[in-house]
Amino acid sequence: MANPKQIENLLLTEHFRFTPITLIDDVINAVNERAYHASDAIESSLMGADPTILGFGSRAETEGRIPETDEEGKPVFPEARLEIEEGVHQLETLLENTIDKNFDKFEIYTLRNVLTVPEELVPWVRLEHYDNLTLPSPNTPTPTPESLQLLRRKLQETQKLHSALLAEKTRNEVLLSRLRALLSPAPSTTSQTARASKTEHSSPTRSETRDASNGAGAFAFLSHGPAPQTLGIQPLPSIAATPSISTPTPSSDPITTHTTFTLAQLPALRAQIAALRPYLATTSLPTHSAAAGTDEAAEGARERREYVESQTRRVLERRGVDVRNGTAVEGRRVAAEEVKALEEVVKVMSRGKGAKQDQESDEGDRDKMDTGD
Structure with missing residues (x-):
């Protein structure tokens, strides 16, 4: 000192x-x-x-x-x-x-x-x-080269993390847009679905085929259709009317509401299943005979089959496939008048073919007679 x-x-x-x-x-x-x-x-x-x-x-x-x-x-x-x-x-x-x-x-x-x-x-x-000089507190740590180097490294890592988060945000936005496209019907598909319940089914257009190949609106039936409307699920807006991803607008999401409610009930359901599991090995629960069990199983299988067939028929009808006669035929339904017209065309063609065959047979007979002479 x-x-x-x-x-x-x-x-x-x-x-x-x-x-x-x-x-x-x-x-x-x-x-x-x-x-x-x-x-x-x-x-x-x-x-x-x-x-x-x-x-x-x-x-x-x-x-x-x-x-x-x-x-x-x-x-x-x-x-x-x-x-x-x-x-x-x-x-x-x-x-x-x-x-x-x-x-x-x-x-x-x-x-x-x-x-x-x-x-x-x-x-x-x-x-x-030294006037108006503020002296640092003795408890304030003095910066050292090691501490400055550590701060530089932290800054570099923070910048790397920021860039990675921005890239992840961009990827998430693209993924969300694709998922919304799967759940949102195309503008043409919405109008066609409304007309499908009143008019006959027609063959899919090129734009619809292209949208189907890209997967746009593949799961739109979950929110756009008779079944979701029956359940009270509001349809999602179309892709063209959907606002930008960066500026979401507050709107009610019934699917999210129903899913949240279902997930909220899962713990209580699991608790009830855990409470009933010990009684499965005992005879305390009412039992039925084997025949009754077989009938119930058959009834349940029949109901499931009918439900699956009805839902499949509904989806196929919405896609423009004719299933009224029990078979799935792609394309539009052929009217009775068209069938009659085709039958007349076939008859005319068959008549013309028969007349031609008769003419050829007559000419053959004449040639034979000339040769015989």
């Missing part, structure tokens, strides 16, 4: 946008740069001055030596340049030491008294860019 001084430095750094020691270092660097410029200026001025003025001539006289002269006759002191460079270097060293010593004190004073925040005020300081 950071100590109070480090916390204070962090607070000042965040406030100034730079560390406090950086400010002091910049001040010291600026002073050192001015000192270097001053030493360079001193060196340049000493190098440009006359060595005699700087005291080198007096020292040569004191030492009793004669300095050399240049082309113009001026005395030359080679040691002057070396001594000036050494003196300037010593001056720079002295200035650096003095600056470092004094500015170390400046740094300590500034950090302790100027660039500082009292320790007891640090917890109460709020910087400007």
